[in-house]
Amino acid sequence: MGNISIYSEFDTEYTLISDLFVDHYMASANGEFVKIYIYLLRKQQSGTGVPDLSSVADALLCTENDVLRALLYWEKKGLLSLSLTDGEVTSVTMRMPSGPQHLFSDGSGKNAFSGTDERSAAGGFSGTPGERAGYNKFIPESIGLSNERRRALMSSDEEAKQIVFISQKYIGKPLTGTDLNRILYFYDELHFSVDLIEYLIEYCVSRNKRSIHYITKVGLGWYQDGITTVQEAKERADTWNKDYYTILRALGITGVNPVKRQTDFMDRWLKDYGFSLEMICEACGRAVAKTGQPSFEYTEGILSSWKANHAASLEEVRLLDEAHQQKSSSPEKKASTEGRTQEGKKSFSNRFNNFHQREYDFHQLEKELLQKQLSEKKQNTDQ
CATH class of the missing domain: 1.10.10 (Arc Repressor Mutant, subunit A)
Incomplete structure (x- = not known):
């Protein structure tokens, strides 16, 4: 039987999104920020640009403040840089996401840039784990060996058999094939020693955590931190x-x-x-x-x-405090409070209207604070 031809009745245009962004930036970001980032990529790759931030907000059904927060967030992450004039954003430069060296492997176990052997490197590093900033590793979405690989190890590898025995002894019950696939993954793919795997399980059990999910999470954290010995753990x-x-x-x-x-x-x-x-x-x-x-x-x-509220520093907390304080001391807030004291209970309709008035003023204040943050960033850059 010949191949089946597939045709399209429409021309398709694409926006390219780096795998590095998907693997290392997207999951930890606010959904609105991701949406705004992808929209900016689409505009950058089409070469059309945007008239202003409000047009971005209108296109994505969000607020201009959401756009400002997203720009500040992605600039902090190094995925874009902003140019400002009189405190207003005039241009956005999209930057290539950066990722772990593991992503640049040529598939032979050697780094395509440096030529160093990752398999031998995993066996030992000089310095403490905290000094190995470049050693952080990419973790694939699926963690675990195949059933075939697990069976092969358990039939021919004495250390693998020892790991299975130790694991079941500490956890206190027979482990499923899926459980063993995950534990042996650390041995076969991540090159943990038998001693390190034993300490990993002992450490988790000592904290009353016996689930394979928890053990896997801790082990992956060690791997990403470059931990290769029991002492480092x-x-x-x-x-x-x-x-x-x-x-x-x-x-x-x-x-x-x-x-x-x-x-x-x-x-x-x-x-x-x-x-x-x-x-x-x-x-x-x-x-x-x-x-x-x-x-x-x-x-x-x-x-x-x-x-x-995406506050990642004490400075950003200070801005939140200012916004809350100014909202609380706004004339509308005071008038509303005094009115309730003097007039007693208001109608539902009036309370509803007052609520929206305060919300509008708060968004305007938030926008001013975000623009202030942009201006301060520009001043620090110019110095």
Whole structure:
């Protein structure tokens, strides 16, 4: 039977998006920011440009403030650079996303640029993990060996058999084929030693985490940090423990070890939210000042709010504080408060209208603060 021909009744134009963007930038970004970035790529590649930021907002059914925040976010990530005139954006230069060296492999196990052998490099590096900024690795979407590869290892490789025995002993139950595919992936593909895999499982079990999903997540974190020995893994664990006690002290808790519920909160702030210790300790201080006691729940509320507003530094938190303060002290807010005191309960319609008036003023204030941030960035660049 011959090939089936496929035809199209329409001409298709394309916008090229780098795999590096999809693999390393997209997942951690706000959905609105991703949408705006792709739209800018489309305009850049077509050579049409955009009249102004409001036209971008109109095209994407978002606000101009969303566009401003997205531009600042992607510039901070190094994916674009902005040119300003009198505090207004006049041009946007799209930059090529950067990614781990692993993505530039020619498939032979050697780096296509430097010619270094990645397989031998995985066996040992000089320096501490934190000094290996260039060693961060790309992790594929699918983690795990094939069933055929797992069976081959378990029938002929003594170290693989040892890993299976150790894993089931620590976890305390027989493991499924899928579980073994994941654990042996660290041995066969990521080149973890038997000792390192044993410590990985021991470390997770000691934290009452026996799920293969959790073990995989921790192991991939070690791999991306360039950890290749048990000693380096222990040093990393010690670093996390120090972070825990720093956070506890910021909450006014001393002389006790954190319990699981507390470490779950702190892991979320450090790993999932990606906040620095400086940011977390600032939130802790605010929580204690507000509640008069060490409240993980209140701290969580502060940090989740900062994350939702894309505040990644204390300077950005300061801008949020200014926006909130000016919104609270606006004439509309005061008039609304005084009116409620003098007149009592208002009609639903009036309350609804007042709400929208305050929201509009807040968006205008937010826009002014974002433009102020752009202007300050330009001044710092010119100095």
